[in-house]
Amino acid sequence: xxxxxxxxxxxxxxxxxxxxxxxxxxxxxRGLLSCPICSDSSIEKLLTAKIGRPEAEPSRxxxxxxxxxxxxxxxxxxAIDYILLNTENVGEDFPAEARRIHHREVPQRNIRGVATxxxxxxxxxxxIAVMPLxxxxxxxxx
Numbered sequence: 001x002x003x004x005x006x007x008x009x010x011x012x013x014x015x016x017x018x019x020x021x022x023x024x025x026x027x028x029x030r031g032l033l034s035c036p037i038c039s040d041s042s043i044e045k046l047l048t049a050k051i052g053r054p055e056a057e058p059s060r061x062x063x064x065x066x067x068x069x070x071x072x073x074x075x076x077x078x079a080i081d082y083i084l085l086n087t088e089n090v091g092e093d094f095p096a097e098a099r100r101i102h103h104r105e106v107p108q109r110n111i112r113g114v115a116t117x118x119x120x121x122x123x124x125x126x127x128i129a130v131m132p133l134x135x136x137x138x139x140x141x142x
Contacts, residue, residue, distance in 0.1 A: 002018050002020060002021065002024075003016070004016050004045045004046070005046040006045060007043070007044055007046055009042040010035070010037075011077055016033065016043075046084050046085060087110040089112055091114055097111055098111065102127075
């Protein structure tokens with residue numbers, strides 16, 4: 001079983017359990033998925049952390065968030081959704097992964113995760129640009 005965090009066109013977030021990624025795609029293609037809140041059938045997967053090596057290294061122009069070209073979020077929920085859809089969650093590995101990216105030990109990519117105030121301060125002192133994000137726990141979204 002695999003769990004995906006899903007989102008509908010009205011920006012309601014919820015989890016879905018599937019036998020595989022292909023099972024999700026198949027159910028979506030057959031119109032079997034719908035939002036449990038509003039019944040919308042325009043369902044997308046939110047970005048999740050990828051384990052293992054990526055198939056291809058991202059190009060330098062795609063490595064940065066396209067903030068200048070993106071539609072400006074109208075509210076906090078849209079801003080958070082944009083961040084979640086355009087970053088990789090590295091969890092508690094955030095400080096170490098931010099350092100690896102900064103020192104070009106791994107490919108450049110947009111990440112998010114967890115860091116203490118002290119870890120955040122250390123990253124900033126090392127010249128690594130980080131920004132605390134006020135993303136509430138998933139249960140607070142409905």
